[in-house]
Amino acid sequence: MRRYHIYLIKEEFAEHFFGQEHKLFDLFSEARISSPHSEVAKRQSSFVIGKIDTISVNHLIMKNLKRKSDYSVLGNAHVLYGDAPKNFAKCTVKENVIELEASGSFEAETTFFETLRKHTSFFLAMDYEHERYGWLNPIKQRTYM
Numbered sequence: 661m662r663r664y665h666i667y668l669i670k671e672e673f674a675e676h677f678f679g680q681e682h683k684l685f686d687l688f689s690e691a692r693i694s695s696p697h698s699e700v701a702k703r704q705s706s707f708v709i710g711k712i713d714t715i716s717v718n719h720l721i722m723k724n725l726k727r728k729s730d731y732s733v734l735g736n737a738h739v740l741y742g743d744a745p746k747n748f749a750k751c752t753v754k755e756n757v758i759e760l761e762a763s764g765s766f767e768a769e770t771t772f773f774e775t776l777r778k779h780t781s782f783f784l785a786m787d788y789e790h791e792r793y794g795w796l797n798p799i800k801q802r803t804y805m
Contacts, residue, residue, distance in 0.1 A: 661762070662763070663759070663760070663787065663788070664759070664760040664786065664787050665688075666776065666783050667688070667709050667756070667786070668710040668711070668712050668783055670708055674781070674784070681784065687705050687708075711756065712754070717758070718738075720779055728771075730742070730768075736753070739751075740771055742765055744764055747764030748762070748763055758776065760785075782795075
């Protein structure tokens with residue numbers, strides 16, 4: 661099972677840390693564990709995270725996926741089922757994080773990623789178990805001449 665935590669990074673921090681996502685990953689990883697430094701890391705990570713407009717994100721997901729026959733809403737979670745029994749992805753939108761659990765093929769989770777990237781360029785996904793992370797929609801770098 662793959663588990664992603666998707667954070668809305670405030671624009672000024674997203675632009676600053678573009679290309680240095682590993683620093684944000686290290687900070688958020690430190691905030692998740694119990695250690696002498698974790699309280700500081702929790703405060704720092706909460707400072708760079710923006711609040712997610714849960715109503716508009718839930719509406720966006722429903723609007724984009726409602727025509728799919730394999731889409732359903734279970735409680736406060738959006739679920740996409742694949743063609744095989746073990747293929748699925750479940751997305752739960754919270755105020756500080758979007759949690760995405762997926763199993764089987766990557767098709768269902770990719771559908772959620774593609775939908776979420778339409779909302780903003782500043783979503784950063786992290787898979788702590790497999791130590792993977794990245795922007796859902798890479799930020800365009802400004803070019804100066």
